[in-house]
Amino acid sequence: MSNQLFDINTVYSGHVQDIGWGPEVRNGVDAGTTGQSKRLEAFKLKLEVPEGLEVKVMKRAHVQDFGWLDPVYEDDDICGTVGLGKELQAIQLQLYGKDADQYEIWFQLHVENKGWMNWMSGGELAGTVGLALQAEDIRIMVFKKGVSLKTDGVVGFVEYVTPPAKDPVVDANMAGKYFSWAELACDCIKPEYGFGWCDGYPEQDLKNQNAPYLIDILDRLREYLGAMIIVTSMIRCGDCNDHWGGIQRSYHTTWQAVDIVVPGFSPYEVAAAANELTGCGARYYRASGFTHLEPPGCGVCCQE
Numbered sequence: 001m002s003n004q005l006f007d008i009n010t011v012y013s014g015h016v017q018d019i020g021w022g023p024e025v026r027n028g029v030d031a032g033t034t035g036q037s038k039r040l041e042a043f044k045l046k047l048e049v050p051e052g053l054e055v056k057v058m059k060r061a062h063v064q065d066f067g068w069l070d071p072v073y074e075d076d077d078i079c080g081t082v083g084l085g086k087e088l089q090a091i092q093l094q095l096y097g098k099d100a101d102q103y104e105i106w107f108q109l110h111v112e113n114k115g116w117m118n119w120m121s122g123g124e125l126a127g128t129v130g131l132a133l134q135a136e137d138i139r140i141m142v143f144k145k146g147v148s149l150k151t152d153g154v155v156g157f158v159e160y161v162t163p164p165a166k167d168p169v170v171d172a173n174m175a176g177k178y179f180s181w182a183e184l185a186c187d188c189i190k191p192e193y194g195f196g197w198c199d200g201y202p203e204q205d206l207k208n209q210n211a212p213y214l215i216d217i218l219d220r221l222r223e224y225l226g227a228m229i230i231v232t233s234m235i236r237c238g239d240c241n242d243h244w245g246g247i248q249r250s251y252h253t254t255w256q257a258v259d260i261v262v263p264g265f266s267p268y269e270v271a272a273a274a275n276e277l278t279g280c281g282a283r284y285y286r287a288s289g290f291t292h293l294e295p296p297g298c299g300v301c302c303q304e
């Protein structure tokens with residue numbers, strides 16, 4: 001009795017790490033290895049088709065570092081790579097030709113860490129993409145349509161898609177990761193004062209130039225201390241500076257100083273931490289209970 005199971009024979013061989021091309025095998029026999037952790041690098045596949053039938057096969061390989069290669073169609077075409085040490089990771093096979101619609105090609109890969117994955121058929125993908133897992137073994141058959149080799153619940157193909165990098169959410173209200181511009185504004189626009197001498201953000205050029213240095217320090221200090229930081233004063237317009245009795249040309253008038261209170265930490269502890277972390281100048285006011293940060297120079301010093 002002739003072989004009734006297979007009208008069309010698949011004849012294929014695998015190219016395996018350290019071994020090279022293996023023997024030609026047929027109709028579902030393994031063409032690679034299992035349990036040896038050897039990567040399959042390429043395979044060749046041809047069909048033995050009875051006289052009078054026209055069925056051909058398109059072959060495609062997904063290879064480490066290269067991705068999907070161009071499809072190949074000829075009996076001797078190599079699907080994958082040889083001599084480059086790259087693992088085959090996924091494949092796609094599809095029948096075509098005048099009589100292709102009567103038949104289905106079935107294929108499955110044995111993959112590192114996964115074992116035999118499910119059988120896949122015409123035009124589907126088998127193996128993995130994006131997981132850096134090597135295929136190690138391969139089986140291929142062609143049947144008349146109407147037979148399915150799929151096992152319920154077994155995955156035949158997995159693709160890990162790297163999520164696109166999200167644009168950071170730019171919130172115009174936020175000066176840094178933890179601090180809003182409103183917290184840093186001049187007392188002129190704060191509800192509790194509302195002096196109205198400025199719009200809250202005087203010296204726009206100096207703000208752009210100088211504020212990021214302190215905002216970065218505040219964000220880092222916030223994470224370093226793991227505690228809420230209350231900004232009691234950052235920018236002061238000239239009038240506010242006079243009102244609060246600040247020294248002339250105070251760093252506070254040029255976006256170069258910030259006064260903070262950190263509940264749970266003494267003014268000295270806050271100053272020492274900020275200076276250690278960033279090298280900024282840090283003055284602590286024991287009597288008033290706050291810490292003033294400014295450009296490097298003064299180190300950590302006590303102001304009564």
Ligand SMILES: [Zn+2]
Nearest residue numbers: 186188198237
């Ligand atoms: Zn003001």
Ligand SMILES: [Zn+2]
Nearest residue numbers: 257258259292
């Ligand atoms: Zn200050």
